[in-house]
Amino acid sequence: MQLDFSYYNPTTIHFGKDSLAKLDSELPKFGDTVMLVYGRNAIKSNGLYDKVIASLNAAGKKVVELSGVMPNPTYSKMMEGVELVREHKVDLILAVGGGSVVDCAKGISVAAYCTDQDPFQKYWIEWQDVSNEVVPVASILTMVGTGSEMNGGSVITHEESKTKAGRVFPPIAYPKFSILNPEYTFTVSEYQMVSGVFDTMSHLMEQYFSDQGANTTDYVIESLLKSSIDNLRVALKNPQDYEARSNIMWNATLALNTVTGLSKTQDWQVHMIEHQLGAYTDCAHGMGLAAVSLPYYRLIYKFGLDKFVRYATQVWGVSAEGKTKEQIALEGIDALEAFTKECGIVTSLEELGATKEMLPKIAESTVILGNGYKKLTTEEVLNILEECY
Ligand code: NZQ
Numbered sequence: 001m002q003l004d005f006s007y008y009n010p011t012t013i014h015f016g017k018d019s020l021a022k023l024d025s026e027l028p029k030f031g032d033t034v035m036l037v038y039g040r041n042a043i044k045s046n047g048l049y050d051k052v053i054a055s056l057n058a059a060g061k062k063v064v065e066l067s068g069v070m071p072n073p074t075y076s077k078m079m080e081g082v083e084l085v086r087e088h089k090v091d092l093i094l095a096v097g098g099g100s101v102v103d104c105a106k107g108i109s110v111a112a113y114c115t116d117q118d119p120f121q122k123y124w125i126e127w128q129d130v131s132n133e134v135v136p137v138a139s140i141l142t143m144v145g146t147g148s149e150m151n152g153g154s155v156i157t158h159e160e161s162k163t164k165a166g167r168v169f170p171p172i173a174y175p176k177f178s179i180l181n182p183e184y185t186f187t188v189s190e191y192q193m194v195s196g197v198f199d200t201m202s203h204l205m206e207q208y209f210s211d212q213g214a215n216t217t218d219y220v221i222e223s224l225l226k227s228s229i230d231n232l233r234v235a236l237k238n239p240q241d242y243e244a245r246s247n248i249m250w251n252a253t254l255a256l257n258t259v260t261g262l263s264k265t266q267d268w269q270v271h272m273i274e275h276q277l278g279a280y281t282d283c284a285h286g287m288g289l290a291a292v293s294l295p296y297y298r299l300i301y302k303f304g305l306d307k308f309v310r311y312a313t314q315v316w317g318v319s320a321e322g323k324t325k326e327q328i329a330l331e332g333i334d335a336l337e338a339f340t341k342e343c344g345i346v347t348s349l350e351e352l353g354a355t356k357e358m359l360p361k362i363a364e365s366t367v368i369l370g371n372g373y374k375k376l377t378t379e380e381v382l383n384i385l386e387e388c389y
């Protein structure tokens with residue numbers, strides 16, 4: 001563990017089949033007015049909405065609702081929530097849904113009392129310190145992958161400027177508590193489930209493929225990758241397998257609650273490309289990541305060869321016997337590609353809604369970080385996009 005770190009995570013996790021009952025002890029900790037934030041129809045059709053409303057009523061809360069939060073939540077939707085918070089003086093924002101709903105709730109919470117500047121410019125573009133009151137957020141998670149339930153991430157799409165920007169807020173904006181019942185994910189479509197698992201895997205790989213160290217964090221990442229792979233295979237055969245769905249759920253939380261980034265430099269270039277891809281196509285986040293990852297890793301592996309060899313052997317079980325490092329590393333990336341095919345993950349940008357004309361715009365607007373094994377040029381980003389078109 002070569003790099004110094006301080007670790008603090010303020011989110012209480014209530015995990016398991018009976019975790020919704022924990023609302024009864026959590027709700028009294030907050031004021032009278034709760035804003036329920038949710039998506040389009042998932043929580044109404046699976047009955048969760050009624051259960052949550054019953055708990056809020058039993059706790060004597062006044063309920064304000066923001067519904068219709070879409071995947072890749074937009075700035076204008078977030079600002080609708082901001083208006084409601086200001087009008088009703090909301091004491092707690094309760095997000096019920098996937099990462100998009102939780103991200104939108106966090107965005108509302110920090111933007112509600114940001115009155116000195118446009119909140120998107122201040123917090124998502126300039127990453128200024130949070131200098132205003134923040135409304136507490138909590139979540140009930142129904143779709144797995146982002147890790148938003150236990151981190152400060154909030155990814156918001158500004159429609160007019162076609163910018164999908166992620167901000168990692170400090171612990172003040174983390175959910176105060178998150179309820180994780182794997183059974184709520186049983187109704188998630190296969191498409192969204194595999195997209196979410198690839199998102200988890202991508203978070204792990206973004207943190208893994210940087211530096212040459214061999215710290216404990218890398219061992220943790222390898223285990224979480226193996227668990228994600230094994231349990232997705234089980235869940236694809238039987239989506240109602242509680243053990244598999246619960247492992248998938250907890251893997252996602254651990255993959256981005258900052259534990260797997262401790263004492264490491266981190267890459268995140270795949271996410272930067274996907275964000276702009278998402279801004280133009282509105283594709284499912286995990287699918288966009290999968291498409292970009294394969295050509296990206298084939299471009300950069302030479303610059304982090306030993307780590308790619310380790311990934312191939314430790315995560316995918318590639319045999320090293322009689323092979324060069326180069327061959328082993330490439331077999332690891334081939335194994336990742338084979339897994340995407342096996343699970344029906346979409347890796348063609350055309351299928352994800354991109355047009356050829358979009359590619360240069362996506363490339364030009366992609367943020368280049370330079371924390372991985374190779375700092376990309378805009379031209380290389382374009383090549384990557386063309387390769388997975
Ligand atoms: O709109 P509804 O009806 O709710 O349907 C949703 C949505 O269509 C559906 N769904 C959710 N729970 C369901 C369900 N359908 C049936 N049964 C259920 N129980 O799933 C669809 C996708 O939901 P969404 O929340 O968009 O998915 P996800 O959790 O993958 O979130 C993606 C967003 O999170 C951002 C992404 O960029 C994207 O905007 N990210 C957030 C991060 C963070 N906060 O740290 C990090 C990630 O890297 C990521 O960038």
Ligand code: ZN
Nearest residue numbers: 146199203285
């Ligand atoms: Zn992600």
